[in-house]
Amino acid sequence: MALIGYARVSTREQNIEAQEAALRAAGAEKVFVDHGESSRIASRPQWVACLDYMRPGDTLIIRALDRIAGTERMAIETIRELGARGIRLNSLTEPFLDIDSSTPMGEAIVGIMAVLAQLRVSTIRENTRRGIEHARAQGRVGGRPRVMTAERIEAAATLRSQGKSYSQIASALRVSISSVRRGLKEEL
Structure with a gap:
């Protein structure tokens, strides 16, 4: 026992x-x-x-x-x-x-x-x-802060127009490739 x-x-x-x-x-x-x-x-x-x-x-x-x-x-x-x-x-x-x-x-x-x-x-x-x-009604979203700020999205778009790959852009901005893809997709 x-x-x-x-x-x-x-x-x-x-x-x-x-x-x-x-x-x-x-x-x-x-x-x-x-x-x-x-x-x-x-x-x-x-x-x-x-x-x-x-x-x-x-x-x-x-x-x-x-x-x-x-x-x-x-x-x-x-x-x-x-x-x-x-x-x-x-x-x-x-x-x-x-x-x-x-x-x-x-x-x-x-x-x-x-x-x-x-x-x-x-x-x-x-x-x-x-x-x-209640938090959403107050304008708070919660969760992790967005990595791709408006400035980073703009920089990513500029680099992409210069022929840079998603990998190169991610390295330059110090973010993940998926963040770059999402940020550029949202801009469209």
């Missing part, structure tokens, strides 16, 4: 250390960590390794349900699969998830928790969408 931890972050820039430390503090003997992996993808490398590693009687410790499943359906299926294999699930932030999912009451609680986890994810997405819409 081992305590196994699983931690995940969606982007490579996010820090996983706090999740991993919390899992170890909760007694996880081994922690599997996925970096830059979406919870909507079931075949995350370390998640698959974690599932392969666990045996009946083990307990999987997670920080929150959204670490292992990105949708309500995935959460229910995952928890059912774990229960069928005799593996308990323990969430550090959702202590009521430490239940026996093989009973009717346990299965009902799992379903409710999956719905709440999906609500949380959907709320975050909706708030992000609203924020982007």
